[in-house]
Amino acid sequence: MNTTNAAISLRGLRKTYAGTPAVDGVDLDIDHGEVFALLGPNGAGKTTTVEILEGFRRRDGGEVSVLGTDPATADRTWQARIGIVLQNTGGHDELTVDEVIRHFAGYYPAARDADEVIHAVGLEDKRSTRVRHLSGGQRRRLDVALGILGRPELLFLDEPTTGFDPEARREFWDLIASLADDGTTILLTTHYLDEAEHLADRVGVIAGGRIVAVDAPARLGGREQDTAVVGWVDRGSRQEMATAEPARFIAGLSARFGGEVPGLTVSRPSLEDTYLRLIGASTRHDGPTEHLEHA
Numbered sequence: 001m002n003t004t005n006a007a008i009s010l011r012g013l014r015k016t017y018a019g020t021p022a023v024d025g026v027d028l029d030i031d032h033g034e035v036f037a038l039l040g041p042n043g044a045g046k047t048t049t050v051e052i053l054e055g056f057r058r059r060d061g062g063e064v065s066v067l068g069t070d071p072a073t074a075d076r077t078w079q080a081r082i083g084i085v086l087q088n089t090g091g092h093d094e095l096t097v098d099e100v101i102r103h104f105a106g107y108y109p110a111a112r113d114a115d116e117v118i119h120a121v122g123l124e125d126k127r128s129t130r131v132r133h134l135s136g137g138q139r140r141r142l143d144v145a146l147g148i149l150g151r152p153e154l155l156f157l158d159e160p161t162t163g164f165d166p167e168a169r170r171e172f173w174d175l176i177a178s179l180a181d182d183g184t185t186i187l188l189t190t191h192y193l194d195e196a197e198h199l200a201d202r203v204g205v206i207a208g209g210r211i212v213a214v215d216a217p218a219r220l221g222g223r224e225q226d227t228a229v230v231g232w233v234d235r236g237s238r239q240e241m242a243t244a245e246p247a248r249f250i251a252g253l254s255a256r257f258g259g260e261v262p263g264l265t266v267s268r269p270s271l272e273d274t275y276l277r278l279i280g281a282s283t284r285h286d287g288p289t290e291h292l293e294h295a
């Protein structure tokens, strides 16, 4: 297996539940320092894949290397190098935010400073609040705080901003960007396409347990080569033209209007359009998958 610069390397990963494949031959390399978003509809196999990488689930086939180690046989030293934010964590209801963070800091050989972490996730106002009194979004921030406490080289984030209000999501994105700047490798799953577009160096789309596309968000599924649609207003009526050469077309329009083009817009398929096309194509080939969910 080629693991030269890969923080994560998968070859032919397979997992079957009661004879039904949930992950069906996944090959993937994620580089050190990369932010990688795994996208896919409900039931696509994201959580199963990620939990195998985290060492929580056993695979039925394939090769897996995470930070140079097979998670199925990894020890505590390896565990201390990764950070995990699961979809639903609970517990510690009677402790305060401050107590929970200081308690878990004790488990790591070189934990981040508790105050620094509380500040990073924006829970300063809640440091003396018991966990059971936190809102859903605040609990999620606490989950993230616990995930980054041990200065992980590799951070797994499973739907990290579900339940966040828009401002909290932006703040969280800044936090992830700063962790990435420090060299942390990040694998996140999300149903928010804008989140993937904002944060990820590359995205992988998984459907029916198979990877159907991997690329930078701007290039996924040939997006950057897709036809652009130029819109404008001519004598009060909206016009549109699909073109592979929008700059040339707009130059022609501008000449016609003698300068500014009224109501000019240029649009290309959004990441969501591309994602839905990829998922749709996969669904048609593989039979029905479960419901789509996206923000």
Ligand SMILES: Nc1ncnc2c1ncn2[C@@H]1O[C@H](COP(=O)(O)OP(=O)(O)OP(=O)(O)O)[C@@H](O)[C@H]1O
Pocket (backbone or CB within 6 Å): 017, 022, 040, 041, 042, 043, 044, 045, 046, 047, 048, 049
């Ligand atoms: N413990 C389990 N036992 C049986 N089937 C399971 C188990 N965990 C997952 N599955 C099935 O495996 C498939 C993949 O599930 P998985 O949770 O990996 O999907 P996902 O992409 O994370 O979905 P979501 O976006 O809803 O979180 C689904 O069909 C699911 O029903």
